[in-house]
Amino acid sequence: MEEDLRRKAVLTLGGAVSLPEGYVLPCRVSHSTAGPGAGSGSAVFAFGRFRVKKTITYGEGEFQLVVDEKGRLSMTRKGKPFMRRVRIEPVVRHAPEQAFFNLDPRCMYRCAYCTSPLLDPSEDKHLSVDRIMDMLEESMLLHDVKCVSFTSGVVGSVDETVDRFVEAVRAVRERYPDMPIGVEPYVSSREHIQRLKDAGADEIKINLETPRRDLFAKACPDLDYDAVMDLLRDAVDIFGRGNVVSNIIYGMGETDADLDIIMERLCRMGVLPGLRALRVNEMNKQRLIDAGIRWTKITPQKAVDLAEMQMAAMKRHGLTTENCRTMCFACRCCDIVPFIDIRE
Ligand code: SF4
Ligand code: SF4
Structure with a gap:
């Protein structure tokens, strides 16, 4: 199976994405009242041709967003490398x-x-x-x-x-x-x-x-x-x-x-x-x-x-x-x- 497709499946089915302390998303947080993330703050994470909307938290999460010194984003899962390059896509509504x-x-x-x-x-x-x-x-x-x-x-x-x-x-x-x-x-x-x-x-x-x-x-x-x-x-x-x-x-x-x-x-x-x-x-x-x-x-x-x-x-x-x-x-x-x- 294509690696990024497997990652999309893991991310889609998995828990929340935790943001680094003090990290401010480059776009508005989505608060949905329908769909799998209803009731929680969420953001869209994109990689390659894939994108996934995830609940976000500043506490513990299965996935962790990592921001390097140049502002580039990657993601770890349970502390281990998961995705080398991640983008955050704006949510319209x-x-x-x-x-x-x-x-x-x-x-x-x-x-x-x-x-x-x-x-x-x-x-x-x-x-x-x-x-x-x-x-x-x-x-x-x-x-x-x-x-x-x-x-x-x-x-x-x-x-x-x-x-x-x-x-x-x-x-x-x-x-x-x-x-x-x-x-x-x-x-x-x-x-x-x-x-x-x-x-x-x-x-x-x-x-x-x-x-x-x-x-x-x-x-x-x-x-x-x-x-x-x-x-x-x-x-x-x-x-x-x-x-x-x-x-x-x-x-x-x-x-x-x-x-x-x-x-x-x-x-x-x-x-x-x-x-x-x-x-x-x-x-x-x-x-x-x-x-x-x-x-x-x-x-x-x-x-x-x-x-x-x-x-x-x-x-x-x-x-x-x-x-x-x-x-x-x-x-x-x-x-x-x-x-x-x-x-x-
Ligand atoms: S899925 Fe939810 S919103 Fe739709 S009919 Fe059933 S209870 Fe109502
Ligand atoms: S976030 Fe997108 S895929 Fe998920 S329920 Fe809403 S419209 Fe559908």
Whole structure:
């Protein structure tokens, strides 16, 4: 396996990066309310063609950022050399090169692995469209913003949540006609998907979350596996093949064969499967136990093997991540991305 790819897998799955005492990051610290680092300060570390977003700390961490006398950065792991050259990439909003907004981290559902609704209420970042547009304008002045993405928990009702997405997408589309826009909503009807497309979204992510119905029932007790599958079909009709993504979280007791079967099924439908390793932390651990989920330890080798399986499924159906312009495949910070991190 390519050395830097192995390092990306180790870094992605590992613990926090500790910064030298008194070291000030050359860019703003990201405080996310969604994704694997939700609730913590984080920064993006890049090396070669790879990048990884990591929780940062001035205390103990599995990885240590080292700054030499000329200001050059490297990284050690448990005190041993790990990466000779590291760069820190600026985060626009949550992700490098993209303004990714969480419209509301609260959620009326109870997915066992999800930490967004558990964040301290003081971190509530319910965003109005005016506030989003102000933040986006500010970001455009400071950075080369390549895309805008939206996610959200479900607050009030699914209809109301979709309304908020539509309003935000429409406002961005009106102001920036050429900006790629990605949405990661929870939807419950074909009409919801059509409204998001009509408002100006280019890419949509509707998450299946697990490869099997029985695991889904444990992990997402309020949601409906078959409904998500049907909505993914509708999404491909409306957004087109390759413009629809569905996240699958692995490490919750499924087999590799389960993942292979579901990825083949999604790709045959024209949906890009996004693989994400389950991250167990102090916020979701008890909920996972209570839900009866028996997680497995994910090794770097497993993460790479599964990404190769994911790439093979996409290739069999003429799909690629290379055309994705928004959300996680464009960001590449939390997972091993086929066709970009892994090359043919
Ligand atoms: S629907 Fe589930 S995964 Fe999405 S924000 Fe709500 S609890 Fe989290
Ligand atoms: S890969 Fe996705 S979840 Fe991770 S930082 Fe990027 S946009 Fe956020």
